[in-house]
Amino acid sequence: MLKEGNILIVDDNKELLVALKLYLSPHFKTVVTEHNPNRIKEHLTKSVFDIIMLDMNFKAGINNGNEGLYWMQEVHKHDPELAVVLITAYSDVELAVKAIKKGAADFIEKSWDERKILSTLRSVFELQKSKRDISRLKKKHKHLKECIETQSDMFIGQSDTMQQIMHMVKKVAPTDVNLLILGENGTGKEVMARTIHQLSARKDEMFVSVDLGAIHENLFESELFGHLKGAFTDAKTDRTGRFELASGGTLFLDEIGNLSMAAQAKLLAALQNREITPVGGTRPIKVDIRLICATNMPLQQMVAEGSFREDLLYRINTIAIELPALRNRKEDIGPLANYFIQKQADKYNKGSLSLTANAIEALKEQSWPGNIRELQHTIEKAVILCDSASICSEDLFLNNHQPKVLDDGCFNLNEHERLLIEKAIANCKGNMSKAAMKLGINRSTLYDKIKKYDL
Structure with missing residues (x-):
């Protein structure tokens, strides 16, 4: 098994350092020892550590723990997130509480209880990993937050439908009601x-965004609720679930119509109780989320057919927002295309670009089964290939999305497959889930083939 975790042990007892290094080395990637606390900063500058085991008393005859607390503060000046486990030769509960209140991750005694030492360090290390995962996600969230105002421009349109939708959004967004967003693939x-x-x-x-259509049935609970190490064969470490990650914020469940009845029941229980239990765990965890779900599938019809739970639909559907297909909001195509032109021109350092009047008219004539996503792809391709500051209709490489009839004399498998996919998408009016079902493949395979054939 791949060893993880870098540990620095600082203690004035050199024999203890040798013993700890021998015992811990088989369990962690790196174990570094140091008997002089004055060299802690030197070690932190040269290497990256996950945990520092730090003695609380270095001078003979002193056992108040102040030295350990001082050096812990110095460590946290260098890295406030670094986990410090304090060790002492004295069983002092008050000192332990004091240390933890001041920022220690945990506290152990020099009683040489091997199992306790290892379990303590393992727990601290796994907690550090979870914190790093959350920190990384928050950085990603911050980046997305910076982009969100620009992304929101995609919904500023001239059509009455989009104006009504944005009016509703401004009303419901400040609340905590559960929302269901409906619409074809690519509508945003x-x-x-x-x-x-x-x-x-x-x-x-x-x-936190979760594509339920991409999660295997067997991994549903692990992905959403998390799991504990050893809960199943591949559970090598503890894992924080998406519900817990989203607690305090918003959980977005995309493609909710793809859930099996068994998964629907588990999701409903979590939403009703507002708590989850990790796989392999026994203690429930309270969660505070704002739930937003989305699908391109007809949930009311699925309820009537018995493939979607009515009580779950009521739970997620306090307010529904249906995004229109791009072909039904043609007056928005021009503003959207101009937005994408500028965005892609900046991305590819093309300077100032514009669409001619005939290019915009040509865009409006398209049926856009892939909706906004397809429009964005079309504009990006045109920007990459353009040689002038103005993009005309010929530069857009458009087709009318009417499936071609294959020549009986053509035996090219790729051409047959491309046209069959085009026909299925058009027949299903851009509903990729239905198209994939008709073609006998899964959605991810369909998207791979759409990219392959540049559809």
Whole structure:
């Protein structure tokens, strides 16, 4: 098994340092020892550590723990997030509480209880990993937050439908009601969810997005609720679930219509109780989330057919927002295209670009089964290939999305597959889940083939 974790042990007892290094080395990636606390800063400058084991008393005859607390503060000046486990030869509960209140991750005695030492360090290390994961996600969230105002421009349109939707969004976003966003693939359901989050009181907390269509049935609980180490064969470490990560913020569940009935029951229980229990765990964890779900599937029809729970639909559907297909909001195509032109021109250092009037008219004539996502892809391709400051209709490489009839004399498998996919997408009016079902493949495979054939 791959060893993880770098530990620095600082103690004036050199024999103890040798013993600890021998015992811990098989369990951690790196174990460094140091008997002189004055060299702690030197070690921190040269190497990156996950945990520092730090003696509380270095001078003979002194056992008040102040030395350990002082050096812990020095460590945290260098790295406030670094985990410090304090060790002492004296069983002093008050000293332990004092140390933890001042920032220690844990506290152990020099009683040489091997199992306790190892379990303490393992627990602290796993907690550090979880904190780093959350920190990384928060940095990603911060980046997305900086981009959200620009992304929201995608919903500023001239059509009455979009004006009504944005009016509703401004009303419901500040509340904590559960929302269901409906619409075809590519209409911007996740961007809408992020916009709502940014307009809510939870905007400074996490926005966690989960594509339920991409999660295997067997991993549903582990992904959403987390798991403990050893809960199943591949559970090598503890894992924080998406519900817990999103607590305090917004949880976005995309493609909720793809959930099996068993998964629906588990999700409903978590939403009703507002708590989750990690796989392999026995202690429930309270969660505080604002739930936004999305789907391109007809949930009311699925309820009637018995493939979607009615009580779950009521739970997620306090307010529904249906995003229109791009072909039904043609007056917004021009503003959206101009937005994408500028965005892609900046991305590819193309300077100032513009669309000619005939290019915009050509865009409006398209059926856009892939909706906004397809429009964005079309504009990006045109920007990359353009040689002038103006992009005309010929530069857009458009087609009318009407499936071609294959020549009986053509035996090219790729051409047959491309046209069959085009026909399925058009037949399903851009609903990728239905198209994938008709083609007998899963959604991810369909998207791979769409990229392959540049559809």
